[in-house]
Amino acid sequence: MSQRLPRTSATPPAAEGMRLNKRLADMGLCSRREADDWIARGWVRVNGQVAVMGLQVAPLDRIEVSPEARGQQGQQVTILLHKPVGYVSGQAEDGYTPAVALINARTHWQGDASRQRFAPGQLRGLAPAGRLDIDSVGLLVLTQDGRVARQLIGEDSEVEKEYLVRVQFGDVTTNVQTVFPAERLARLCHGLSLDGKALRPARVEWQNPEQLRFVLTEGRKRQIRRMCELVGLKVVGLKRIRIGQVTLGHLPVGQWRYLAPHERF
Known part of the structure; x- marks a missing residue:
């Protein structure tokens, strides 16, 4: 028996509707790629009809997902x-x-x-x-x-990612904390931009005299290394120890x- 999803206003309405795969993803049921697979297999119905790829749906359309999709997800x-x-x-x-x-x-x-x-x-x-x-x-x-x-x-996504980052400051490789300016540490926490876009606030603190602890809620390409470069630090070791x-x-x-x-x- 198919699972009938309630008509909902959780997805903001659009004048021309929304692609079905995005609607399913926005409802937290799957990714867009997974939604496309479900649609291709005939596991999704809209208003009682088997959905086709690329279908646009309105906020009040009735969407049903078959048990096969849930079974596949469970594996x-x-x-x-x-x-x-x-x-x-x-x-x-x-x-x-x-x-x-x-x-x-x-x-x-x-x-x-x-x-x-x-x-x-x-x-x-x-x-x-x-x-x-x-x-x-x-x-x-x-x-x-x-x-x-x-x-x-x-x-x-606002899931935290935690890193331990070993750094050097110029030629200083030991007791970096004692020579690194506090105002630059503050900039690592808030105030930096990459590629013209401001970074979200981060938590950055000294773990030991040569190692910083970063907690981020985003993941730009080589973000920590580039952040450190902006304040004069060089990363010599980086380890992620936690996600959420x-x-x-x-x-x-x-x-x-x-x-x-x-x-x-």
Whole structure:
């Protein structure tokens, strides 16, 4: 039996309507890509009719999603990887290996408490939900679930990401905190722009004399490295240790585990 979704005003009305895939994504049911797959499989009906790709819908149109879509979603996995240096987050580039190549039975962490078994089908559609530079290490999320991807990297995402960042200031590599001006630290927290667009406020503080702790709610390309450059710092090491409520914990470098059913970002 199909799941009938209530007519709702949660999605703002538009004069010409809205594409169905965007409407489903805005309702938090899936990603746009996943919605397109559901539509292509005939799993979505609008006002009782099987939807077609590219369909425009009005705010009061009745949308139904079949159980097959929910069943498929329930089998999707989200994986937490401790990415090493030298791997790119997304597609292979310039001869570098993508992080997804590390996802196999051999690198599955023995300490994974989920008791879930790896299957090659879990690699299908598995994509990074956020980036981590080739020179950076730490927590990288890869998921088949469009809802997770939207939560972490959607335009309106405010999920915190926490990093430990080792820095140097000019030729100073030890006790950097003692020579780095406090007003420049304040600028890291608020007041910087990248590519002509102001950055959201961040929490930045000294973890130890050579290492800063960054907490961000956005993820521009090479954001922390570029922020540091703007205030005269050079990043010599960067590690992501938390995304939302999920931490890297004791996960070894180059190994991965499943996101447990009880865990939430």
